[in-house]
Amino acid sequence: MNSEPSIESQLQERELGKLILKSSGFFERFGLTLVAVLVAIVIGSIGYIVYSTNQTARLAAAWSDVEGTTLPADMEALAERYAGTSPGEWARLRAAELRFDEGMLQVNRNRAAANSEFKESQVGFEKVLAENKSANILRERALFGLARVLEATSNADTKPAISKYEELVSEFPQSIFKPIADERIKALASPETKSFYEWYSQQNPKPESPARPRDGLGGALGLPGLDLPGMTPPASPSGSNSSPVKSTDSPVKSSEGEIPPAAAPATTDTPKESATPKDAGTPDPALPPAPAKPEAAPAKPETPAAEKPATPEASTKPADSPAIPPQP
Numbered sequence: 001m002n003s004e005p006s007i008e009s010q011l012q013e014r015e016l017g018k019l020i021l022k023s024s025g026f027f028e029r030f031g032l033t034l035v036a037v038l039v040a041i042v043i044g045s046i047g048y049i050v051y052s053t054n055q056t057a058r059l060a061a062a063w064s065d066v067e068g069t070t071l072p073a074d075m076e077a078l079a080e081r082y083a084g085t086s087p088g089e090w091a092r093l094r095a096a097e098l099r100f101d102e103g104m105l106q107v108n109r110n111r112a113a114a115n116s117e118f119k120e121s122q123v124g125f126e127k128v129l130a131e132n133k134s135a136n137i138l139r140e141r142a143l144f145g146l147a148r149v150l151e152a153t154s155n156a157d158t159k160p161a162i163s164k165y166e167e168l169v170s171e172f173p174q175s176i177f178k179p180i181a182d183e184r185i186k187a188l189a190s191p192e193t194k195s196f197y198e199w200y201s202q203q204n205p206k207p208e209s210p211a212r213p214r215d216g217l218g219g220a221l222g223l224p225g226l227d228l229p230g231m232t233p234p235a236s237p238s239g240s241n242s243s244p245v246k247s248t249d250s251p252v253k254s255s256e257g258e259i260p261p262a263a264a265p266a267t268t269d270t271p272k273e274s275a276t277p278k279d280a281g282t283p284d285p286a287l288p289p290a291p292a293k294p295e296a297a298p299a300k301p302e303t304p305a306a307e308k309p310a311t312p313e314a315s316t317k318p319a320d321s322p323a324i325p326p327q328p
Helices: 007-067 072-081 086-106 111-131 137-152 159-171 178-188 191-201
Strands: none
Touching: 007 072, 007 086, 072 086, 086 111, 086 137, 111 137, 137 159, 137 178, 159 178, 178 191
């Protein structure tokens, strides 16, 4: 048998029906707007996720670039490239610190180069301080670096350096640089330190001129400082060494088993002329024609005084040719 619905269920159905009727009119009027808002929220969430991912990758690449760079100029380029980011700020600070270190290396070698590095370093530290107004480690290190630059470039006026050291101690009382800052404040206030910096600022060391190269061919080409070892030009008649290069090495000695220089060839005996001269136009049939007289023997080559070469055996004289009667 069917039971009738209770009063409570009837009231709930009525209230629910009223709510549905009310909401149906609302959705009819603002349904499209709600859908558009929901779509915008979804798209915005996706865009934020993509941006965060790209930003994280960009920062990771920036940190990698900063860690792999050691030159001040490259650090300054990274600071401009990643301006407004934490890697960019650290790159600017490191560039200023590297400039200061390079200036300290050059201060006793090349004062002009050192002052140039100090100037660039000061500009870098001041930019870091301008970008970091609140107390953080970047500002702490920038204050300490700027104070050191002002001390290195001070004359007798050490007040700017003292002021920066005092600012560092005031803003960062627990700083690791505080003991050094306190010691420098006390030292810079003394007359001896002022006198030293006044004298030191007047010094102007310069780099030495590079030495002339000595890698050969100087004497041969007439260039100074380029002499080959073991080779010197012979003296000219005027006493100057302007003639071509001539070796001064001692002549090579002939070792055992080597062939000594050839001696002068022996001259051949010429046939004796008959006592009674005959007519030059009539040959003697009993004698062969006289051989031509050999040319003068070439001069013997000079041999080293230290060791004389062995003299070859004397060549035997050629036997007299037999008399051959002329053919008819």
